[in-house]
Amino acid sequence: MSTRGYGSATVVRGGAGDLVVMWVGFPLLGAGLGAALTAASGWLADLPWVPFQGWFELLAGLPAERAYPGGAGVAALAGLVLAFLGTRERMTVTVGRTEVRLHRDGHGRDIARAGVTGVFLDGKALVLLDADGAELAREQSDLDHGKLRAAFTGQGWPWRDRDPHEAAYRRWVEGLPGLPTGAEAVLRARQRALDENRGGEARELRGELARLGVVVRDEKKRQYWRPVPGQPDRDHQGR
Template identity: 40%
Template sequence: MTATTVRVHRAVLWALGLGCGALGLGLGFLVKPLVHGIIGLVGDAPGPLRLAAALPTAWAVPVLTAVGLAAGAWLAAEAKRDALELVVDHDGVHLEQARAERYLRREDVAAVFLDGRDLVFLDATTRQLARHRASDLPAQQVRAAFERCGYPWAGTADPHEGEFRTWVDGHPDLDDEAHGLLRSRARALTDEQLGTAAELADRLQEIGVVVRDRGGAQQYRRVPGA
């Protein structure tokens, strides 16, 4: 059987690009009264808007439409780059997101499911093999791709949901090593050092602690038997 590819729908990317073009078109007609209104309220307007307002409407409309289309094309390209792309077959799954690629062998996957915005893979010990943001992908297509190839699809909730606890620094449920790693990971997330946060999550798994992020907080569960 051939591989199944799931990626962000082209219509979404086209809508993003054309939507920005439409905004540019509308701004071309409205930029003069808009700038006059801003100046009347605060006494000044941003330089690019004042420059656009200085153009005759016959020029402002095509120029701002072109600018909108260019901005839309850039945003669509960025959205495509940041969205997860899956290629699933009976041997494994190839994941690509934000220019990073990963391959998981089918034999290593004991469960795959959607957990909120994320697509998650677990191994036989319940450790996470991978967790990727997948909110741009149609959930039904994701499920169908894995079920078609015989993967253990576990639905749209973490099968270990009830085991997660919100991390509280110093709580006796965890030892000093785990708390230290979670503190470092919290700082990495605050500083938007996502690579460092991912590395710390891997180190936590090595000592039997699985971590995820929910509502600005870290949640954790223990690996059975660890």
């Protein structure tokens, strides 16, 4: 495929099957769930701890010919909203000889081949490293791993089967020495964001850590960190 600025590029994107699942499966699943909740609305309306009490009371008070279309329709609409959000979050990777573009939600990010010394997958995250060992990009996606590997190796990029710095990671435990000055507070704030499922804030704080010379990766809600080996020595806590 020829793409302006990328020469003969290889494009990796999600398949049509994913779109079918989202745009057909999500609304159908929502409609089924909505019908089931409508059938149980009288019982649910009597449980004070169940959310949306007003909605269930309304459904319970309607005749069946109006309640079921209303309950199923609202849930199906919620499924369509989820499909829309899921479609926006799909990533497209365009790999050329000299650049790669990571495109998501209407925004594209270009990374030059000259600055990349390693490309690999960390779980579902596509990671690009620079010569210092810092991360140029870490992007989550559901793209096929085999297709990503073939795209990068086919264009001559330095694909790695695993993280070359994997052994350098240490689990973050509050109060342990060795972190650059200021990183402890950022990791503490980021842990709170992870615990409270605030993904946007966690991504933002990952960038703050990168500026301090720290690379962080997550396993479930546990943080593991490593220093960037190629950066100048800094003042460290615990020295």
